[in-house]
Amino acid sequence: MKTYEDQLDTLMxxxxxxxxxxxxxxxxxxxxxxxxxxxxxxxxxSEYEKYAKAI
Known part of the structure; x- marks a missing residue:
């Protein structure tokens, strides 16, 4: 069983x-x-404008 310190280390x-x-x-x-x-x-x-123009 893990100690509180081990659990705290794992959580950290x-x-x-x-x-x-x-x-x-x-x-x-x-x-x-x-x-x-x-x-x-x-x-x-912008990337969006390039995409919008392509459609």
Whole structure:
């Protein structure tokens, strides 16, 4: 049977893994947002506009 310390260590490892994943997702979304803002400033079409024009 696991001790409370072992359970706490396991829980902390799970939380750290999820936090790391969340940080990666936020970082990706931040860079993607910067790309989209840059393309709007340049006056170029967004991915959605390119798709909409193709239809």
């Amino acid at each position: 490892a799970m939380i750290e893994k999820r936090l790391s994943s969340l940080e990666n997702n936020v970082s990706y979304m931040h860079s993607r947002l910067a790309e989209l803002q840059e393309s709007q400033e340049d006056g170029t079409d």
